[in-house]
Amino acid sequence: MTEGVDPAFLHRLDEVADRVTVALDQLIPPAAGPEARLMRAMRHGALGRGKRLRPFLAIETGRMFGAQEKSLLRAACAIECVHAYSLIHDDLPCMDDDDLRRGQPTVHKAFDDATALLAGDALLTLAFEIMASPETHRDAMMRCRLIERMASAAGARGMVGGQMIDMHPDFEGEEPLALLTRMQRMKTGALISFSGEVGALLGGALESERHAILGYTNDLGLAFQIVDDLLDLRGDPAELGKATGKDRSKGKTNFVTLLGEEGAEARVRFLAAQAKQHLASFGARAASLLHTVDFVLHRGH
Amino acid sequence: MTEGVDPAFLHRLDEVADRVTVALDQLIPPAAGPEARLMRAMRHGALGRGKRLRPFLAIETGRMFGAQEKSLLRAACAIECVHAYSLIHDDLPCMDDDDLRRGQPTVHKAFDDATALLAGDALLTLAFEIMASPETHRDAMMRCRLIERMASAAGARGMVGGQMIDMHPDFEGEEPLALLTRMQRMKTGALISFSGEVGALLGGALESERHAILGYTNDLGLAFQIVDDLLDLRGDPAELGKATGKDRSKGKTNFVTLLGEEGAEARVRFLAAQAKQHLASFGARAASLLHTVDFVLHRGH
Numbered sequence: 220m221t222e223g224v225d226p227a228f229l230h231r232l233d234e235v236a237d238r239v240t241v242a243l244d245q246l247i248p249p250a251a252g253p254e255a256r257l258m259r260a261m262r263h264g265a266l267g268r269g270k271r272l273r274p275f276l277a278i279e280t281g282r283m284f285g286a287q288e289k290s291l292l293r294a295a296c297a298i299e300c301v302h303a304y305s306l307i308h309d310d311l312p313c314m315d316d317d318d319l320r321r322g323q324p325t326v327h328k329a330f331d332d333a334t335a336l337l338a339g340d341a342l343l344t345l346a347f348e349i350m351a352s353p354e355t356h357r358d359a360m361m362r363c364r365l366i367e368r369m370a371s372a373a374g375a376r377g378m379v380g381g382q383m384i385d386m387h388p389d390f391e392g393e394e395p396l397a398l399l400t401r402m403q404r405m406k407t408g409a410l411i412s413f414s415g416e417v418g419a420l421l422g423g424a425l426e427s428e429r430h431a432i433l434g435y436t437n438d439l440g441l442a443f444q445i446v447d448d449l450l451d452l453r454g455d456p457a458e459l460g461k462a463t464g465k466d467r468s469k470g471k472t473n474f475v476t477l478l479g480e481e482g483a484e485a486r487v488r489f490l491a492a493q494a495k496q497h498l499a500s501f502g503a504r505a506a507s508l509l510h511t512v513d514f515v516l517h518r519g520h
Numbered sequence: 521m522t523e524g525v526d527p528a529f530l531h532r533l534d535e536v537a538d539r540v541t542v543a544l545d546q547l548i549p550p551a552a553g554p555e556a557r558l559m560r561a562m563r564h565g566a567l568g569r570g571k572r573l574r575p576f577l578a579i580e581t582g583r584m585f586g587a588q589e590k591s592l593l594r595a596a597c598a599i600e601c602v603h604a605y606s607l608i609h610d611d612l613p614c615m616d617d618d619d620l621r622r623g624q625p626t627v628h629k630a631f632d633d634a635t636a637l638l639a640g641d642a643l644l645t646l647a648f649e650i651m652a653s654p655e656t657h658r659d660a661m662m663r664c665r666l667i668e669r670m671a672s673a674a675g676a677r678g679m680v681g682g683q684m685i686d687m688h689p690d691f692e693g694e695e696p697l698a699l700l701t702r703m704q705r706m707k708t709g710a711l712i713s714f715s716g717e718v719g720a721l722l723g724g725a726l727e728s729e730r731h732a733i734l735g736y737t738n739d740l741g742l743a744f745q746i747v748d749d750l751l752d753l754r755g756d757p758a759e760l761g762k763a764t765g766k767d768r769s770k771g772k773t774n775f776v777t778l779l780g781e782e783g784a785e786a787r788v789r790f791l792a793a794q795a796k797q798h799l800a801s802f803g804a805r806a807a808s809l810l811h812t813v814d815f816v817l818h819r820g821h
Binding site: 248252253254255256257258261304308311313314331332333334336337339340341343344345347348350351352353358359360362363364366367370371373374375376379380381382383384386387388389393398401402405 | 549553554555556557558559562605609612614615632633634635637638640641642644645646648649651652653654659660661663664665667668671672674675676677680681682683684685687688689690694699702703706
């Protein structure tokens with residue numbers, strides 16, 4: 220399901236995913252003491268096989284700007300902790316009530332609801348602990364800036380706010396496609412955009428370069444979500460590692476129900492072209508980020 | 521229920537609680553946009569009438585060491601956001617399943633489980649955003665240090681780990697009183713200790729002074745928990761603003777079931793005396809922290 224994507228890129232993606240998983244294994248406390256169950260649940264939620272798309276974006280953007288590898292890896296792990304926590308909480312019965320994630324039982328299925336709740340809380344807390352450590356960057360001003368931006372992307376005006384809209388939108392007469400786009404930009408877009416921004420900040424990118432990266436991640440994030448909605452319609456649950464047809468069975472609005480299948484595909488192609496356009500000024504240095512667009516377009520999961 | 525406590529102290533406690541509530545009202549985003557429900561739930565959980573004991577400890581300790589008022593107030597608000605989030609998640613049906621808190625319906629009762637989950641997540645995230653802001657302290661190294669310490673106190677080896685032990689302890693043959701003490705030190709003690717530490721750090725306290733404060737908050741936190749267990753046994757639900765007899769009805773171990781009522785009272789008196797002893801070297805400057813011990817001993821809620 221990744222035809223049309225450069226094999227060397229796929230190898231690089233796997234390599235980064237492995238490095239992130241190894242680093243996360245070091246950063247999440249070992250399962251010891253009477254609270255060991257918590258660490259086992261954190262590990263179940265964070266160390267499973269994932270694409271690690273957000274860490275990849277952070278690391279590849281940072282490499283383009285010449286950032287330190289160690290800083291990038293630690294910041295990427297903090298982002299992945301935030302992502303893993305959001306999935307754990309999102310899968311809970313009071314939220315999306317999902318039993319399967321990345322082909323494995325979700326944390327509340329493998330453990331129980333309380334343990335999943337706490338494991339998510341602990342991963343979110345760990346994300347900030349990782350980011351604040353002098354090991355992430357020598358300059359405390361940089362660390363504080365990353366923390367402020369991460370909190371903003373993950374919080375009430377970002378990811379969590381998007382989840383709230385997804386569950387119980389206060390409509391205020393907003394047009395459905397505008398509301399859905401806003402919800403997506405907050406729920407998944409904000410953390411994807413922050414991932415690119417981390418690389419730009421750690422690499423000391425110019426203001427204009429940072430804006431180009433932001434434009435790129437905005438389009439990429441939206442394309443990613445529309446592809447997700449297309450996969451929910453026609454993806455293979457075995458390959459996806461999670462249930463499909465969820466939105467349809469719940470009568471939920473998504474980009475495919477609003478734009479139609481062909482309209483959604485056309486929107487994805489448009490966003491992909493626009494995302495690549497934002498990278499034009501970087502030339503060959505942006506090869507990996509360009510391939511990421513193709514990967515998001517052609518992914519089967 | 522606060523006989524034996526200095527009236528001037530009670531006035532000061534109220535004053536600080538009011539200042540913290542006003543500041544929190546400014547720091548929590550207003551309820552606007554399609555995600556407005558989230559902010560309403562955050563406000564319900566954080567702005568209710570509370571003792572604000574942790575902010576008070578941070579502010580009074582900081583004042584003793586001459587810290588800046590603005591820094592203290594913002595850091596105190598960050599701590600209260602962490603405390604409020606922990607109560608919201610702790611009250612959820614999959615955790616303690618409580619309907620009443622501070623005399624009001626709990627967040628999941630006033631809204632629903634998903635909204636309460638997200639409101640807790642957003643408050644935890646906001647706590648770190650507040651702490652990382654240059655408005656909290658001019659020196660980014662100080663902000664990072666506070667963030668690292670807060671994450672450590674709130675995370676898997678602190679508060680959340682304590683909640684895990686409370687729900688599903690991995691016993692490892694530990695003696696019941698030792699396990700209970702460890703659980704309490706993590707679940708409630710860590711954040712109480714961090715509150716005092718914030719004041720010491722922001723006030724530039726000496727290493728020896730910081731250790732004295734740590735000894736004080738350790739004893740105070742444990743005394744606070746044992747009083748809580750005594751109140752659970754014999755407190756007035758109307759005055760407490762929450763249900764009582766919960767531990768007994770659930771057959772749960774607490775300090776009163778392990779030590780007996782008289783044993784628990786004796787332990788509280790011992791801890792109170794020891795807490796005050798830690799403050800001896802500060803002389804009259806520590807008056808407010810000394811009164812806090814009496815307040816914790818005599819509180820009816």
